[in-house]
Every structure is written in C-alpha cells, then in structure tokens.
Amino acid sequence: MRRSENNDQAASKLGSRLDDNLTQLRSLYQDCFDVVFHEFRYGKSVRAALVYIAGLSNIDEINRMILQSAGKTEPPEKGSGIDAYRPIVPVSSTHPVSTPNDVVKEVSDGNPVLLVDGETGGLAVALASWDQRSVQEPEAEAVVRGPREGFIETLQVNTAMLRRKLKTPSLKMRTMTIGKFSQTQVVIAYLDGVADPGLLSEMEQRLKRIQIDGILETGYIQEMIEDNPMSPFPLLQTTERPDIAAAHLLEGRIVLLVEGTPLTLIAPVSFFSFLQSAEDYYQSFYFGTAIRWLRYLFTLIALIGPSLYVAIITFHQEMIPTTLLLSMAKSRELIPFPALVEALLMEVTFEALREAGVRLPKQVGAAVSIVGALVIGQAAISAGLVSSPMVMVVAVTGIASFMIPHYTMGIAIRIIRFPMMLLAGFLGFYGLILGTLFLLTHLFSLRSFGVPYMAPVATTEKTGLKDVLVRAPLWNMRIRPHFTGRWNKYRQQPGSSYQVRRRGGPK
Amino acid sequence: MPMIEKGKISSLQLGLAMYLMIGATSTLIVPAISAKQAKQDMWISPIWGALWGILCIFLAWKLERLYPRSTFVEYSERIVGKVAGKAISFVFLFFLLLVIGSIIREYEEFIILAFLPNTPMAVVVAGIVMASSFAVRSGLEVLVRFAVLFAPLFGLLLAFIFLFLLPDLDWQNVRPVLGYGVMPSIKGAIEPIAWFIEFFAIAFLLPCLRNRKSGLRAGLGAVLAMLATMVLAHLTCLLLFGDLTADLMFPVFSASRFISIADFFSHVESIVATLWLLGGFVQISMWQYALTIGTAQWLKLTDYRPIVFPLGFLVIAFAKWVAPNFQDMLAFFLTTGPVFSLLCLVLIPAALLFIALIRKSFGSGN
Structure with a gap:
C-alpha cells in the first residue's frame, strides 16, 4: 500500500510551493535519518531548502558555496524560474530536476538538490564527494615491471x-x-x-x-x-x-x-588470456615466451599433477625408474591408505588451509601457515598417515595453482582436479584420458560472446598462435586477434615491422 | 531439406579428421594381418591400398558434386528412389554400426592389454563411448578441433617410435624386395584396402565443408598422409620383428616397448597408449558422428542430438556382439569383413554414381 503511494508521489511533478514539495519528499524519505532537509533563506524573504544525504555530499562546500552566501545574495525575482538561480550558485555543474524521482536519483548520487519557494522544480548541484580508497597497487595482480595503479570502488x-x-x-x-x-x-x-x-x-x-x-x-x-x-x-x-x-x-x-x-x-x-599476464608484454619476448611455457606446464600440473601420481602409483608402476620405485615403495610401506585416499586427504587439507589463510585476519594467518607446514609436512609423514612423495606432489600442485595469473581460472582448475583424481584412482591412465576428453569437449564447445573459448587453438585463426604458443615480439604482432579485432585489422602501420627488424625503428 | 549440421569446417580440419578416422586403428592391428600374407613385402601393401583410397575419395567427391550439400543417406534416395534409397541407406548405416563396433572392440582389447588387465570390458567400452557421445553431441566443429589437436600428435608419435627404435632396426629384414613377385604384397593388401576404402566416410563430412572446391584436395592429402603413416608403421614392425610381426596382436605398440634410451627413457608404452587412445577417440567419435547424422537423416529428424546417446548404447552393444573374441574378429577381418566393406564402400557408391551420371546425362535427374 505504502509502496504504491510512494511510487505515485515519485512519478508526479514537483510543484512551486516549497512546503508541498518538502512534505512530498519527506514522506518518501520517511525513517531515513541520514537524509538532511536544510531550510534557509535567500536574501531576507525567499525560502529555500537543500536536500542531501550526509556523507555523500561535501558539507564544507555546501556551507561555503551555498549557505554562507545565501543570506547576502539578492534573489532573482519571484517566478523567474529555477534556472535563474544557476548563476547564483557558484558551482561548476548544476542542472534542473523536475520530479521527486529525479530528486531521489540526484540525492542518492550525492548531489544536493536545491528547492526554492515559488519556483517549479529543483536544482541539482554537483557537490558529490564521499570517502574513497586512494588508488593503490592491485594486490591480486601484482607485476614487477608495469604500472602500479589499480581500479578502485569509484x-x-x-x-x-x-x-x-x-x-x-x-x-x-x-x-x-x-x-x-x-x-x-x-x-x-x-x-x-x-x-x-x-x-x-x-x-x-x-x-x-x-x-x-x-x-x-x-x-x-x-x-x-x-x-x-x-x-x-x-x-x-x-x-x-x-x-x-x-x-x-x-x-x-x-x-x-x-x-x-x-x-x-x-x-x-579466450581460455588462453587467463594464462597471460600483463607483464608478458612488458618484459623481453624471450622471457615472455619462456614464462608462458612455464605457466602452461604448471597449469597442467595444477590440473592433473595428483591424478598422474595416483594413476602411476596405482596402475603403472613400471613407468617409474627402478631405484626411485624402490624408495617410493619404502616410504609407502607403512601407509594404511591407497594412493587415491591419500591424495584426496592431502588435497582437501591443502585447500582448507589455503581458504583459511585467505579469510583469517593477518595476525592469525601466519599461525595457520606454521601449523599447516608443520602438521601437514612433518607430523603427517611421521605419523604414517601420508607418504613423503605425496606431500611433495601436493606441494608442487599447490605452487602450480598459484602460477595461474587469474584467480577465477585458478579456482576452476582447482575444482576440476578432484574429479580427475577420482577417475585416475579408478581407471588409471585410461580414466585420466577420459577425464581429459570430457574436459576438452567441454572447452571446445564453450563460447564467450560467440568467440570460441579455445581460440586460436584448433580454429582457423593461425596468426593468433603468435600470442599463445609464444609471445612474439611486439613489432611482429601486426594485426589484431581475428575474432575480436578483424573490424580494424592492423594495429601497426603495414611495413613498419619490417623496418623495425632491419633498422631498429621506423624512419 | 535443410541441413541438420549447422557447423562448417575448413579443408585442413576435414583432412586431419579423415586422417585420424582411418589412421588410429590402421596402424594398431593392420601390420600384423598384412604380415601374414606379404611377409617381407608388407610395407608395399599399403601402397596398393592407397589406390583404393583415392578411388573412394573420388567417388564421394563426385557424388557430392552432383548432389551438393547432401550426404550419402540423402542422395541415395534421390538417385534410386525413396524405397530403394532407404534400403541402401539402411544397409550402409548397419555397416557403419558394425564398423564402429569393431573399432571400439579393437580399442577395448588394446586398453585392456595396455592399461587395465583386470577391468571388465563393459566399463572400458562404456567409458570411451560416453566420452565420444558427449563429443558428438557437441557438434562437428568440436570434433574437428579434436582432430586438429590430436592428428599431429599421432603422426609425431609414430615417427618418434620409429626414430627411437633406429638402433634396434635390422634393415636386412626387407630383403628380398618383391623376391617372390608382386602377388604376396597384393594378397597382403587385403587389410590395408579394407581400411583405405573407409575413406568413403568423407561423404558425411563433405557437405559441411566451408569451401567446397577444396574437398578433393583435402581428401587426397589425407590418403597420402595415411599412406606415409602406414608404410612407416609397417616398416617399423618389419625391421624390428621380421616375420614375427604376424604373431603379434598390436605390433607397433609392442615395438614401442623396446624403446629404451639411456636407461631413463624407457617403459613408455603407457604414454604411447595414451596418445594412441587420443587418436582413437577422434576415430570413434567421427564414425559415431557419421552414424548419428546418417540415422537422423534416414529418419528425417530435424535434430540429431536426441539420438546420440541411444545410438551410443547400441554401439556399446555392438562392440560386444561384433565377435565372441578377438581371434574371431581378426578372422572376420580376413574373410567376410573386406567383402562387406567392398560392397558398402565401393560397389554401392560406384553403382549410385553410375546411375546418377546416367540420369543426369539423360536429363531426367533432379
């Protein structure tokens, strides 16, 4: 009931009587203690009011620009329209509003709205200002070389x-x-x-x-x-x-x-842009390419590292060189669980430790990592719960999952690791292959806004491989990626790359 | 009739898909069978086979030229009429079912030998068929991406097996070349021929080609690549095992067990089997795709996806029904199998092309 009433009011127009307008707005903002209705006078006679939300508008500026000068200013003639007040308000941007809806919108954005008795509508004054975080280095996407600024909440x-x-x-x-x-x-x-x-x-x-x-x-x-x-x-x-x-x-x-x-x-x-970091392009292209390959390798390990270990230990022991096999057998001798259970145990514990480390207050976080390292690393082995090769595999997998530059992709890979482990534990390499095939089928059929997710791998676009298989020198990547950039093909002057290679810079 | 398959493929994708569609099993068991007849000339047998492959590519290409953008199931009805066309297509689809059944059976035996000696057959078969059904359901474009990814891996795998075995190879095994005349190599070509004429399956992919002109070239390229691969596989077995090849189940795979470099890079058969299976997956899903799309067209469905999994179940059953045991299946490959293949993949298409050409030239064709 009240809602529809409010909506009706909000849809109507502001009148010219200040008291009516204020009543209307006050009923909209009933029980909103943070909304301020400040009434004052222009000159001696003309009543006016300022509506704003405390904390969203710059109070100092309001005092200085509007309220202090209001008493001394001679107001325009009554009925000359709200626009006549724009020169009087010494603020860079003002614009008229005509309905309570507009008022609400402006006030919510932090712009105080000026209402004057006898004039239709109101005037929104751009004095929005609220506390905001300063521009800082983005913690989740740090680089060694590259700009340090990150987006903020505003x-x-x-x-x-x-x-x-x-x-x-x-x-x-x-x-x-x-x-x-x-x-x-x-x-x-x-x-x-x-x-x-x-x-x-x-x-x-x-x-x-x-x-x-x-x-x-x-x-x-x-x-x-x-x-x-x-x-x-x-x-x-x-x-x-x-x-x-x-x-x-x-x-x-x-x-x-x-x-x-x-x-x-x-x-x-595309899938591969999640495995690229901004720094790949800021460092030399040899380094960029090497880092990329390292990242691909460790992404693969993050995905199937534990499952590979489980499959080999359970089904394909012949693949391990004999001496290594002997020492592994020795360390596994007293372990009561099959490799699959061992792996699941350790991986789940690792994920829990990590999650706890992320959410805990910083002071406690250090304690968690100490407990984690000691309990998981040492005590679990000496207690005979897990074997030491397993701890190593889990540790490497953990490091590997931190190699993925984008957190969202990291999460996806971490989750898929678990079904992979189950498949490997039940069917060995065969299960691992089946899992990979299901995964690839899914990846191949995915699209992001119509663009094949796995592009440029196994698509008709071949130039894109320059930015996936390697990180080609910038002067060599002359055209934009096919699927998103073919509307404006060249990003460098045609021919300039040749000049750069030959003479070190276009003439 | 509108096409069921919306995806379009490029000629490279077509070529690589065809390569794996035939290639993965041809190198798996064929060397053993051709070794039985051709002995030291077994590596020549694939060359005779490739001629048949070229013939089949040409048949499929010509038929698709006459009836653009339609598959075997569609144009057979237009050539010989509705009833006869349906009957021919039914025989052909049944043949496809048999082919898939035997392909999966080969892999099943292979997986059990290589990976999982104690696992029941149904688990192995159901696993791979589920994966391939899932892929078929995702459409041709997804399938050919697998082909592009895995075909180079597969070719490299065979090349590397050969390279890593170089120290162990005995080149005397090839002599005397054609020492007993041409006949043994031709007799030994029965199996390679049976595999090469499967290139007619390109008839199900040609209609989806983006650039129709390039179809013939892609098909012939695939035949030549296949020929090179097969000769290499035959040579590997012959040079390593000699006459023993005939007694082995999966000779090339057995050969890979002999790889040992610096005592470290050895026992790689699990990796070899893994890569092989990736190629095999493409092969199975391509054939299953042909069966599915053919059945959907035969039943005049507007979408093939609902029948993917039901047909998958049928395929699982056929993998069991195809033969009571592996030895019987090998016997089938040497007796009835090639005849059935020849009928469905060469004689029927040739007859259809003949009738179609006559109808076209007398102007009564549509």
Whole structure:
C-alpha cells in the first residue's frame, strides 16, 4: 500500500510551493535519518531548502558555496524560474530536476538538490564527494615491471584512469543502470571503429535482460550474462588493472566497469588470456615466451599433477625408474591408505588451509601457515598417515595453482582436479584420458560472446598462435586477434615491422 | 531439406579428421594381418591400398558434386528412389554400426592389454563411448578441433617410435624386395584396402565443408598422409620383428616397448597408449558422428542430438556382439569383413554414381 503511494508521489511533478514539495519528499524519505532537509533563506524573504544525504555530499562546500552566501545574495525575482538561480550558485555543474524521482536519483548520487519557494522544480548541484580508497597497487595482480595503479570502488575514478590510457574520442563509454534497489551504474567501454558493433549490441541486450534487486560486484553481472552459465570456467575475464583493460580495448574487446567494485569485466575472452599476464608484454619476448611455457606446464600440473601420481602409483608402476620405485615403495610401506585416499586427504587439507589463510585476519594467518607446514609436512609423514612423495606432489600442485595469473581460472582448475583424481584412482591412465576428453569437449564447445573459448587453438585463426604458443615480439604482432579485432585489422602501420627488424625503428 | 549440421569446417580440419578416422586403428592391428600374407613385402601393401583410397575419395567427391550439400543417406534416395534409397541407406548405416563396433572392440582389447588387465570390458567400452557421445553431441566443429589437436600428435608419435627404435632396426629384414613377385604384397593388401576404402566416410563430412572446391584436395592429402603413416608403421614392425610381426596382436605398440634410451627413457608404452587412445577417440567419435547424422537423416529428424546417446548404447552393444573374441574378429577381418566393406564402400557408391551420371546425362535427374 505504502509502496504504491510512494511510487505515485515519485512519478508526479514537483510543484512551486516549497512546503508541498518538502512534505512530498519527506514522506518518501520517511525513517531515513541520514537524509538532511536544510531550510534557509535567500536574501531576507525567499525560502529555500537543500536536500542531501550526509556523507555523500561535501558539507564544507555546501556551507561555503551555498549557505554562507545565501543570506547576502539578492534573489532573482519571484517566478523567474529555477534556472535563474544557476548563476547564483557558484558551482561548476548544476542542472534542473523536475520530479521527486529525479530528486531521489540526484540525492542518492550525492548531489544536493536545491528547492526554492515559488519556483517549479529543483536544482541539482554537483557537490558529490564521499570517502574513497586512494588508488593503490592491485594486490591480486601484482607485476614487477608495469604500472602500479589499480581500479578502485569509484566508477568515475576508474573511467578517468581508462581515459588517461586511451586519450581518444574513439573510446566510448555508454552507461546504464542495473538493479532495482542498488541502481548500480554500469559503463560499457569500447573503442569505436575497433570493436565489433554486433558484439556491442549483444552486450547491451544481455545487460538489459538482467532484472535483479541489486548488483554488488561484477560477479553478479558475470553470472547473469555468460554464454554457458553451467560451465565451471570463467567466460568473462576480470581485472583491476587499467593497463590490462586498455590492452583488451585495443584488441577490440569490451570492458564493463561497475560502480562500487574495483574489478572490471572483459568480454569476449579466450581460455588462453587467463594464462597471460600483463607483464608478458612488458618484459623481453624471450622471457615472455619462456614464462608462458612455464605457466602452461604448471597449469597442467595444477590440473592433473595428483591424478598422474595416483594413476602411476596405482596402475603403472613400471613407468617409474627402478631405484626411485624402490624408495617410493619404502616410504609407502607403512601407509594404511591407497594412493587415491591419500591424495584426496592431502588435497582437501591443502585447500582448507589455503581458504583459511585467505579469510583469517593477518595476525592469525601466519599461525595457520606454521601449523599447516608443520602438521601437514612433518607430523603427517611421521605419523604414517601420508607418504613423503605425496606431500611433495601436493606441494608442487599447490605452487602450480598459484602460477595461474587469474584467480577465477585458478579456482576452476582447482575444482576440476578432484574429479580427475577420482577417475585416475579408478581407471588409471585410461580414466585420466577420459577425464581429459570430457574436459576438452567441454572447452571446445564453450563460447564467450560467440568467440570460441579455445581460440586460436584448433580454429582457423593461425596468426593468433603468435600470442599463445609464444609471445612474439611486439613489432611482429601486426594485426589484431581475428575474432575480436578483424573490424580494424592492423594495429601497426603495414611495413613498419619490417623496418623495425632491419633498422631498429621506423624512419 | 535443410541441413541438420549447422557447423562448417575448413579443408585442413576435414583432412586431419579423415586422417585420424582411418589412421588410429590402421596402424594398431593392420601390420600384423598384412604380415601374414606379404611377409617381407608388407610395407608395399599399403601402397596398393592407397589406390583404393583415392578411388573412394573420388567417388564421394563426385557424388557430392552432383548432389551438393547432401550426404550419402540423402542422395541415395534421390538417385534410386525413396524405397530403394532407404534400403541402401539402411544397409550402409548397419555397416557403419558394425564398423564402429569393431573399432571400439579393437580399442577395448588394446586398453585392456595396455592399461587395465583386470577391468571388465563393459566399463572400458562404456567409458570411451560416453566420452565420444558427449563429443558428438557437441557438434562437428568440436570434433574437428579434436582432430586438429590430436592428428599431429599421432603422426609425431609414430615417427618418434620409429626414430627411437633406429638402433634396434635390422634393415636386412626387407630383403628380398618383391623376391617372390608382386602377388604376396597384393594378397597382403587385403587389410590395408579394407581400411583405405573407409575413406568413403568423407561423404558425411563433405557437405559441411566451408569451401567446397577444396574437398578433393583435402581428401587426397589425407590418403597420402595415411599412406606415409602406414608404410612407416609397417616398416617399423618389419625391421624390428621380421616375420614375427604376424604373431603379434598390436605390433607397433609392442615395438614401442623396446624403446629404451639411456636407461631413463624407457617403459613408455603407457604414454604411447595414451596418445594412441587420443587418436582413437577422434576415430570413434567421427564414425559415431557419421552414424548419428546418417540415422537422423534416414529418419528425417530435424535434430540429431536426441539420438546420440541411444545410438551410443547400441554401439556399446555392438562392440560386444561384433565377435565372441578377438581371434574371431581378426578372422572376420580376413574373410567376410573386406567383402562387406567392398560392397558398402565401393560397389554401392560406384553403382549410385553410375546411375546418377546416367540420369543426369539423360536429363531426367533432379
């Protein structure tokens, strides 16, 4: 009942009587102690009021720019319209609002709304300011070489950071609001003339279809718009680094920035972009290539390391060199469990330790790691619960899963490791093959906004392999990736790469 | 009739898919069988086989030229009429079922020998058929991606087996070359021929080719690559085992057990079997795809995905029914098998092409 009443009021227009307007707004903001209705006078006679939310607007500025000067200023003639007050308010940006709905929107954004008796509508004053985190180095995506700044929770700071990387009017930022209650602002950033227009409209459509009460993190949006919602793999990439976001924009992808979270979403992505780090491109290409291969190897270990060990120990002992086999047999002699149980035990414990380490307060975290290292590493072996090769395998697997530069992909790989272990424990290599085949079938059929997830592997695009098999020298990667960048093929002047190679720089 | 398969493939994907569709088993058991007849000339037998492969590629290509964008099941009805066409297609689909059954049976014996000596057959078969059904259900585009990924691995695997065995190979084993005339190598070619004429299965993939002109070249490329692989596999067995090859079940795999380099790189048969199985997976799923899409067209379904798993169950059963034991299956490969293959993969298509050409030239064809 009350809701519909409120809605009716909100949809109507603001009148010219200040008292009516205030009553209307006060009933909308009933029981909202943080909303301030400050009444004052312009000159001696004209009554006015300022509506704002404490903490969202800059009180100092309000005092200085509006309230202090109000008493001394001679107001315009009554009935000359709210626009006549714009010159009187010495703030860079003001704009008129006409309905209580607009007032609510502006006030929620932190812009105080000025209402004047005798004038229709109100004036929103851009004095929004709230406490925000300063720009810091993104902890989850650290680099040795490369910019240290990361996105923060404030949308406008983030868009500014992006704009600073790509100073061109071609960088477009469309905005939309999602979430019935949260009214979260979402910005779709893309490079005009590089990004696929079809991709853009698809993205807008998918975003429009989201009907939800609130968006608190990009994860909400990600789960709602992914091509295959049941897949354990992330089909959109997140980053809190402006340089990564800009690099993806340059390759024709779309970046979604969401108010209230430092994480942005990138679409479409391929599996391999989760195994690439920004630094691959900042360091020399020999190093970039080597690091990439190391990462592929350890991603594979993170996925099937324990299962490989279980399969070999249980079914294919002949593969182990004899001397090693003997020492392994000795260490396993007193272990009461089969290798599969041992592996599951250790892996689950490891995952638990890690999760505990992430969530615990920092002071306690150190204790957990000590307990973990001692209990798992030493005590478990001397107690005869697990064998020492197993501990080594689990440790290497743990390190391997930290090698994956993107956390979301790391999680997916960690989860899939467990069914793989079961298959390997029951069917040995055969089970491992079956598991791999199921996994690959799934990966091959996945798409991220229509782009094959495994691109460029086993697709018709061959130039893309330059950025997957190796990290080719920058001067050699002349064209953008086929699936996202074919609308604007060349990223370097044709012919310039030849000159760089021959003479070290275009003339 | 609109095409059921929406995916499109490139000529490279087609070629590699065809290569694995024939290749993975041809190197698995064929050397043993051709060694029985051809003895030291066994490596020549695949060359006779390849001629038949080229013939079959040509048959399939020509038929698809006459009836663009349609598979065997579709054009057989248009060539000889509805009833006769349905009957021919039924025989052909039944033949496909038999082929898949025997392919899976070969792998099942192989896996049990290589990996899991104590595991019941049903578990092994059900596992691989589930994986392949899952892949078939995902569509042709997914299948050919597997082919592109695994075909080079498979080719390299055989090349490496040969290279790593170089110290153990005895080149005297090939002599006397054609010492008893051409006949032994031709007799020994029965099995390679039976495998090479399976290249007619390209008839189910040609309609999905993005660029139709390149189909013939891709098919012939696959035949030549297959020929090279088979000759290499035959040579490996011949040079290592000599006449013994005929008594081995999986001669190339047995050969891989002899790999030992610096006492460290040895006992690699599990890795070899793993890679082999990856190729075998593509082979099984490609054939299962042909069966599924053919059946769907035969029944005039609009989507083939609902029948993937039911057909998968049938395939599991056929893997059991195909022969009471492995020895019987090898006997089948040497007696009835090639005849049935020849009928379905060469004679029927040739007859169809003949009728189609006549109908076209007299202007009554549609």
